[in-house]
Amino acid sequence: MSRTQASVLGLIALACAHFARAKIDERDFDAAGVIERDVAIIGGGAAGTYAAVRLREDLNTSIIVIEPKNWLGGHVDTHVAPETNTTLEYGVQSYMQYGPTVALFERFGVEFGSFTSRRLATLNVDVETGKTLDYTAPALNDTTEGLERWLQFVEKYDSLVEPGFWNFPSPDKIPAEFLMPFGEFARKQKIEAAVPRIVTISGVGVGDLRILSTLQVVQAFGLAVTKGVVEGTFIQPKVSNSLLYQRAYELLTDDIRLGSTIQETERDPTGVRIIIQSENDQVKTLIKARKVLWTPYPSQGNLKPFDQDAKELQVFEPWTPEWDYVGVASIPCIPENTSVQYMPRAVEPSDHLAIRDHPYFLTLGTTGPPGLHLFRVMLGANFSVTHEEAKAMVTSSVQKLVEAGTVNHTGHCEVDIKALSAHNGVLWPRGSEALEQGFVQELYSLQGHRSTWWTGRSWCEEYSSNVWAFTETVVERLLKSL
Template sequence: MARVLVAIVALARLAHAIIGEQDFSAEDIIVRDVAILGAGASGTYAAIRLREDYNLSIAVVEKDDHIGGHTDTYTDPETRKPVDYGVLSFWDYGPARNYFARLGVETVPAPQDSGITAYVDSETARNLTNYHVPAFSDVLKSIAAYGNESAKYDDILVPGYWNFPSGDDIPADLLLPYGEFSQKYGVDNFYPMLQIIAGVGVGGVRDIPLLYVIGFGLGHPAIQSLLQNGLFVPKSGSNAEIYQNAYARIKEDVLLSSSVVSAERDEHDGVRLVVQTADNCKKLIKAKKLLVTAPPSIGNLESLDLDDQESAVFVSSTSRPIHVGLAKTSAIPRNYSVQYVSSKVAPDKYLDMYQDIKYDLKIQSTGPEELQLFRVLLETTPDLSLTEEEAKAYITSQVQKLAAAGTLNSVKPPDVGFGSGDAQTADGGAVTVEFKAFKSHSSVMWRLPADEIKAGFIHNLYALQGHRATWYTGSLWCTDFSSNVWAFTDTVLERMVGARKKD
């Protein structure tokens, strides 16, 4: 399949037509220092810094009708209260707090989760009564051990992999399957928490090389912040505030609901992008540099006229299907969360929490008490990509299965209970799931085997930085948390246009 995709891209390049300025009116030609593809966490941050710190002109192309990427906030129409269901909080790391202050966003410590989690069999939705949650003292010991090991690699993993070694110089532990690493350092007790935070290991974590867990998942800075209660959120209760304030500063340079349909890129002549805009018009962006913040896959970037070097790297990406949303249901009590896991985890085989299952479904009580809302997160294995309707149907079926099994009957208060054995509420009505908001957060990830990492994959990936006047940032180039992505973006900007920085 990989060779087929590369061949298709090569054929597309042969058929590529030269972009002519004569095909565009003067008002449809945009000349800038830097073009930015994507306005999520990294793209928006880069746009602010390039304009305000580097005094460079920018043009941002965003496919959605708003900026913010995976930051999603629902506002209840009656109470006007915001509820975040995408990005929930931020690590106190790198430029994060200064960035919030710059945008005029007041912050407070992230609220502590004081609810109860029910662990249920992903097949039957029945309580795993023989599952033993790891003792908190044991979890702390595992976190400390994990943190000590991850700290050893800060110079090659944080905030990105510019200094990552090659071949036999790669630390052997980074190539170990996570299961072996976990056993070696006694950190099994930490995995349930790690999985909730970083979402690593749907389908099984035992065979994943450690690099993908510590490097792209949860590294040392996040562990430090976790131990120091360093998570924070906007005081307003809305993560959307960050992007609303950012958009007010860059909106003249942002093309929303737009996408690149063709491109020319060259180290000497810069880049030309033909962009299809929201009103179905085409504009030509001419820029000295291109900063790509979209997930780097063949499908996402094929309009950029990828060459063989780029295609050979990006073809290695693996799909990561994720859906998030907010749902209202009476089938689960307030302050309860439900986690669907493999029965293999019982009684204490924590690394088997998602072993051999294709669905990772978490339902978490959230928002103001009176709204009876639950955040839902559904991630599936790469071979099981669901449409929005299929994802909603699966979530609904699992909630109904939970009700039919009577799993939470013993904890439900009388006013929202339901009869044992029936997918019904206390008054006899059928259990329903009303989705207030729903969105795909599907992306891509790296899952190459250890021998390909050793053969130079990270070097090949980073060799693309600056190639054909194109630079990259985002969660596939570093640890996948906003604060780390912002810190990594700083290192990209320093290399891309550092000499132009304002005094």
């Protein structure tokens, strides 16, 4: 059997399995257990919260938000150090003044100011041994020049990718630079010196940055974020990044189901039916909606109860998973005002493009307040890492610094992880092959298919401001389809 025949048979089998599944029976629910709305929004992070506010408050559309955590905000993580009552942001750090961002903060009375990152002494260490690396990071001028060249490039093509990829050209018209492996592009365009900054901010390229298509790096580090870095125009809420979401929750409480997970779904062109279960009381509720807006990352695990059809499976199955953790840890053996960057030895003496040549990266950066030895933890991996394994990786990586004599400490360094949260995701298929086979067009052809609309960072450039701007374009189209 040829590969094509096998895949056709596979698709038929999947479609049959889909239709053979039992139908949701409304008679299993009493009247209080059925909710009818225009739009069911899955996920209450940046995209879901924004869509909920716009649809219900401005666009006269009834909604319900389904969110498994007990709070809104997605990648926003705020920790308060009890010793000093200091607020520490260990998830989302700052925002670009792009799209609806400023208007959104103003709408919810969230005061903001300029974002300034802490000046820290950088310690580049070997991820394997914890020994100091003989690596010379790019000079500031070279980084700036590299970023300015990158800015010119992303500016040239911004209308193809932002907000979202609605206008992305068909495979035969994709700009050649987008398809180029990023390593080749970076050398040709002389932007290597900007690479450490690009990867530190975006986390892109764990395992090997060079093999990504340049488009994937654009998705992770496009025009708005590059401008924010070059012009120094990032902003940050004064009280905390969580405040926006707390206020949105206060406004929308009646239409938000926190601690709820999807159990089963039926979607077709006439509408959607979703059974959700609350983790607190185990009660099941049936949601009947005319449309559903999906916002979390579309991994197979997440989509399992979402009743994918063959068309959706074909698009979503080949994505690459990534494991990301951020947290706050007290690490008494690392001097304060330090950023420890765990990197592969391959970067020596100054191969900036090799910075992600390892299956995982770890960064530990002082957060303040002074005296508490608190560090923000950022761990990214291209292999499966559980919560407990992430903690163990942080602890053992710190111990490597002690054993290698990189930090001045004897014995065991008592690492106390105060907070740690997972920010796993899935990335578009790597390299240029999928793009050349029309991946973007196939992805976007799912918009509206089976009464389902899609938004979130998997569909556009990945920062909150880009996600909000893109969500606006989805909401506009969704409304027309109601």
